[in-house]
Amino acid sequence: MSRGSEGQSFDKLRMSGSVNLAKNQIVWLRRDLRMADQPALHAAAKAGPVVPVFVLDEDRPGDRAYGGAHRWWLHHSLESLGYSFGKHNAHIVMRRGDSVSVLAGIADEIGAGAVHANRHYEPWFREAEEDLRDALPDGCELVLHDGNYLLPPGTAKTGSGDPYKIFTPFSRTVLEHFPPRDALAPPENIAQPSAMPESDELADWDLLPTRPDWAGGFRDFWKVGEDAAHERLEWWADEVGDYDEGRNLPSQNTTSQMSPHLHWGEISPVTIWHRLKDKRSEGWKTYEKELIWRDYAQNVIMQFPKYGEEPYRDYDNSLWRNPNAGHLIADDLEAWQRGRTGYPIVDAGMRQLWQVGWMHNRVRMITASFLVKHLLIDWRHGEKWFWDTLVDGDYASNSTNWQWVSGTGVDSNMFVRIMAPLSQSDKFDAAGYIREYVPELADLPDDQIHDPDPEHRPGTYPDKLIGHKEARERALSAYREMKAGQD
Ligand SMILES: Cc1cc2nc3c(=O)[nH]c(=O)nc-3n(C[C@H](O)[C@H](O)[C@H](O)COP(=O)(O)OP(=O)(O)OC[C@H]3O[C@@H](n4cnc5c(N)ncnc54)[C@H](O)[C@@H]3O)c2cc1C
Incomplete structure (x- = not known):
């Protein structure tokens, strides 16, 4: 039906x-x-x-x-x-x-x-x-x-009546359908039956970590719940004008950090849209597009329910370093997970994720690209790690973005476009962010912090797992070999 x-x-x-x-x-x-x-x-x-x-x-x-x-x-x-x-x-x-x-x-x-x-x-x-x-x-x-979406997934359709596969025309059609429906007020009265079914106690579910209690960073960073989501929205209403410029700068607090509130449905995107729609700034227009990306990701998993496990494009496993073929990826994977790759921007991102359960979008792209291209590790390992560690870990958004970065997705970046993490770090002025999350580098001057040379690199900070040039060449050659094998 x-x-x-x-x-x-x-x-x-x-x-x-x-x-x-x-x-x-x-x-x-x-x-x-x-x-x-x-x-x-x-x-x-x-x-x-x-x-x-x-x-x-x-x-x-x-x-x-x-x-x-x-x-x-x-x-x-x-x-x-x-x-x-x-x-x-x-x-x-x-x-x-x-x-x-x-x-x-x-x-x-x-x-x-x-x-x-x-x-x-x-x-x-x-x-x-x-x-x-x-x-x-x-x-x-x-x-x-x-x-839970601006438009019900499936509303934006191509001329032939199919759901869209590619973001740009999807987004255009979504905008043609706007405004979204009005937001509903909370119910004034909620009647309940006189005899209620039995309920467990939340505390008995043991959802919180105890031994060890690793959530101190989470508690400092987040306020959870519907009221917190609305407070955040009020703060964001004053900030959204600067989003266009600021959203790529991890050292500044210039994204909304609404993703966990949206993921858990503590606030609806329609509520956000109506609160911000009169802003008429470039920042709002860009922000609206990001909300549409969220809708797009649902539109993707609606069509491809196994998107979290199955690449859309015909990449075969020969591209990735593969433990089944004797490649030793475990140490590299663990170094990436723990923020010990020797690339400050990557390590800052992975440590932010571990400490607070969230990572800035620009840094998500850098860390994901690093895993997939510099370390040539199958994106599914990274997707799974994000799923386990993000408070906003979302089946649709996570798999859509991982497949986008890897070049395997229905709409995606090309594999051969390899992001340079060190110049990204410099370009987007990540010095403050690195100082916050990689304290052993905090005393380095700005001209060293993105890529410390050997005499500035503290002994406690690891060497690079692989040099950028070498990694790039290895990735491109693996890709060429995979393609040749498919011809
Ligand atoms: C490898 C990778 C994995 C990701 N995994 C997730 C995930 O599991 N859950 C998740 O919510 N987002 C994911 N994202 C998208 C994006 O990074 C986060 O939504 C964003 O960083 C959340 O921060 P924010 O709320 O400050 O975003 P803002 O920049 O303030 O954006 C506003 C909202 O738009 C939505 N949004 C923004 N960018 C995207 C995007 N690229 N795709 C889909 N929705 C977007 C989010 O709901 C976000 O809260 C991932 C991105 C990458 C590159």
């Missing part, structure tokens, strides 16, 4: 009275941990008493189960949303287990008329939706809403 007809069918059902408005309504919370502009919650609260349910389902996603950074954010986000429901004398039912059986069981227990959820495009969520339709008791429907 198409998106339009699904939406219509709910309206029709409501109009025809076959959904009993007095029946209990489940809201299946996933990456939409907010009250404002939350279409699933909005519809449920209008239809009847609401039972919001969050299921910690660690089996269905397989190796896409939450990483440590995800778990840290999720704990605080659920805690914050719990307070918000509490203000309405309502609470969230939290359960651990298979999402389909848990939801079907609760629907049966409370005699639910509908399970409302916002659409998500991760393959494990879509599979769960399919299974849930079959598992729900008679008289209870799964109703999907659009809420």
Whole structure:
């Protein structure tokens, strides 16, 4: 059934009275941990008493189960949303287990008329939706809403009615469809059934690290939750004008840092768009384009659900150094992960990621390119590391960007365009950023910090894993060989 007809069918059902408005309504919370502009919650609260349910389902996603950074954010986000429901004398039912059986069981227990959820495009969520339709008791429907993107993925179509594969025409068509829908206000009243299903205690899920507690840097860097997302937006409304100039400068605080709030759905992109739309600056136009990149990434995984695992282009594994062929990549991979490559900008980025669970976009591009091209390591190792360590680790955005950098994607940079990390560091004035995250280099003067020469390189700082020129030649020659093998 198409998106339009699904939406219509709910309206029709409501109009025809076959959904009993007095029946209990489940809201299946996933990456939409907010009250404002939350279409699933909005519809449920209008239809009847609401039972919001969050299921910690660690089996269905397989190796896409939450990483440590995800778990840290999720704990605080659920805690914050719990307070918000509490203000309405309502609470969230939290359960651990298979999402389909848990939801079907609760629907049966409370005699639910509908399970409302916002659409998500991760393959494990879509599979769960399919299974849930079959598992729900008679008289209870799964109703999907659009809420986490500027436009519902699939809205922007080519002349022949297909979804776009390439960003530029996608973006053009999205702009033609604007403005996005209006944002929905948070529900004024949330009624709940008198007898609520049992809930786990959040603390019993052990989402926070204890031994060791590695999250000190996270706590200093982030404020989590819907209120924090709106505060951040207010700050950003004054800053967005400078985004065009500042967004490439990692030493300055000139990007919005909204990505984890957006990933977890603590704020909707539509809310951001309406708050900023009158800014009319170059900065806003560029920022709007970045939000469209986020929509684009969903549009990609909607078409290619295995995008996190499977390269779109016909690269074969012969391009990468391969442990199965006897190449020793483990040490290089670990040096990259730990920020010990000998390239200050790469190491600063990887250490920022480890300390705070986030990395500046320009540096994400540099570190990803370094792994894939300088170290010739398969992008999937890097994608997986980012997934495990980012608080905003997002199946669509992560895989789309990794495939873009690697040249393997449906729309991507060419593999043979090899970024020079040292000149990028200088060009984008990363000295302050390096000093912050690579303290052993903090005392170096600006003319040394991007690429310290041997007499300035402190003994505690590693030598380069490989020189830039040598790495470039190795990558280009591996690419040529791979292509020759394919002819
Ligand atoms: C290798 C690599 C991996 C990435 N993995 C992720 C990821 O897992 N999750 C994630 O949210 N972003 C990812 N990005 C995109 C981008 O780096 C982050 O969204 C951005 O750095 C977040 O910081 P910000 O909120 O300050 O962004 P801003 O510059 O303020 O941008 C505003 C918002 O636009 C969206 N956005 C910006 N750039 C992109 C982009 N290139 N692709 C998709 N959406 C974008 C984000 O939601 C972001 O919050 C990745 C980029 C690269 C190069």
